[in-house]
Amino acid sequence: MPISTKIKASLTRTSWIRKMFEEGGRLKQLYGDENVFDFSIGNPNLDPPESFHQTIKHLIDNHQSGQHGYMPNVGYIDVRQSVAEYLSTEQGITLSPDDLIMTCGAAGALNVIFKAILDPGDQVICPSPYFVEYGFYVDNHGGTLKTVPSTPDFYMDIDAIGKAIEPNTKAILINSPNNPTGQVYSRGHIEMLAHVLEQKSKANGRSIYLISDEPYRKISYDNIKIPGILSCYENSIVCTSYSKDLSIPGERIGHLAVHPKASDKSDLMQALAMANRILGFVNAPALMQRVVARMQGKQIDSGLYQSKRDLLCSGLKKAGYMFTVPKGAFYLFPKSPIPDDVAFVGELQKENILAVPGSGFGCPGHFRISYCVSDDTIVRSMPGFERVMKKLL
């Protein structure tokens, strides 16, 4: 066998999201871009803010020697200073550059975190439905991911999470606003979870980390408040990317922030820095570090996604679909009208509509729609959604 046995097995259960994204490419070649309704992937359709382009040009026009060279593995000190200032307000706790590591997006940050904290056989718990890549990220570093079903309206089931915790549970991984459901956890939810984790850490005789993956934090609706995780629990790590709020997912820039009072903080920061280095990231891309340092607090207009959400929800409601209205991110996770979500997504595909089966998020019987697409795509896809519903009723 020339390739790894483990990765060979993984290839057969490869990402549904990527599968549909690639199917989209095929259909678009066949029928033309405008005749394929691609709701498969969270690839923001909004352009980055104009200040993103201006910032790059400014940096290039005023380039200084060594601007694209190596720097400390954790990132430039002035970049981390700028992020720390913004994040202190956002998270409601005072952070310093030493609490931060610039990363290759949130996916890079999560791999760095798991490499730094997991011993073989350690367990990470995550509420489902969940972003399936999490399973790979944990497995990469010798851990196992255990999922705990959420409530029917996609809130965490905190009692069930508490019961799922075992002596080898190293971390709880949450994602709010959530992919694929768009649900947002309140401060009350986080505080209840924190309380459980404090008790269980004591019982286990070792800390359980709370890891919050929050790339959609800045995309929330109806003025809902997203709580600062770091202000709720000491052994917490927040990670994010600028992919969604600046519409630059291809650039791979994000950061992680560790609570200043996390247990063995100095060891943890050293381990994270080393993991960032030896996993081959070395450092987050230099130019993009400088760009995001100058764009703290700037973002695309999330009101545009809110109006897309409203357009989609009203159309699908009229067509008879059932769903929980998302409070953030740009995903809707309706019930599949038939139990077999994969078959259902196949029916949508016959209408050139690409969605992802709930099975791809550990939650069969549902499907995910990424609505970071043009309003026109949403409007023109509706007759297809209606026809499929009628056909299956």
Place this chain on the structure above:
Amino acid sequence: MPISTKIKASLTRTSWIRKMFEEGGRLKQLYGDENVFDFSIGNPNLDPPESFHQTIKHLIDNHQSGQHGYMPNVGYIDVRQSVAEYLSTEQGITLSPDDLIMTCGAAGALNVIFKAILDPGDQVICPSPYFVEYGFYVDNHGGTLKTVPSTPDFYMDIDAIGKAIEPNTKAILINSPNNPTGQVYSRGHIEMLAHVLEQKSKANGRSIYLISDEPYRKISYDNIKIPGILSCYENSIVCTSYSKDLSIPGERIGHLAVHPKASDKSDLMQALAMANRILGFVNAPALMQRVVARMQGKQIDSGLYQSKRDLLCSGLKKAGYMFTVPKGAFYLFPKSPIPDDVAFVGELQKENILAVPGSGFGCPGHFRISYCVSDDTIVRSMPGFERVMKKLL
């Protein structure tokens, strides 16, 4: 223990290179930049070609919708097309975009390769002295690195490599021009190695990959020819970064190329693409992909490094140091005048000269000088090198 036991152990044997780089930062603050002779890290002192800046500005001025969005995990097709064309000439074999994956530098590429091919306990062999990060890259994915000492003038000892191959040997990893020695392997060397690998693969009943890490390919001297590995052996994978030849190591952009006739090529490419995705790289940074596509064949003036080499070699020779003159890269690996290379490097440090002990490359009794520094640094460091030599004689 809040952090991983394995990484905790690794922290104690962390990189000598990074340690000296950080010591450099400390000394510079104390004595001023100009009074510290920092030969610790391969951070190119030359600025990127002016066309690098022009290309970025052109891309930003003419930015198109989705320019910073997701793309296939392996990278843009037009970028891979452009790299394939250039690489076909360089490697002496026809490559297509399907043979290529754009990566987060060569360190990212190596992690992707090892994730894709290694099963637990698989062995990777590498000639020493060697870039010590290789040990971590292999270990990250469950393999073990076995090193085979090179000849006294730093050529591969091909007989010894052949004898070191065991049934669980999955790959040979070479690096030419070499870090830390600056040695270059000829086509003859590579062909002899290929012959051994063909025989041993047959004997083992499974392919042994030849992985060539070549970030210094374009920095070679005296018109020496660097052979194309892909034209010598079918089961070969070449990886590189643009860090050194464009002076942009902070930007994390590189690629890997697989021989079109490698065994189970399709599985291998899928495994590599998946590894790139799930390790958290997702894809190589988007803007830098487009930049390097437009800069194939362009590079900094390696003649400048050659004159630095000459300046350094003549100075050190006069001072009584012994070394093999490097044919490429920007490293010199002289013998330490005393057997204890760590103590020797400590003596240099008293002269504000920062070098890395050979122990940091699995080769005690030597030290590494990175001469990608200003000519002035080289010239003004010489009295310090002389004083240390006199003191120790």
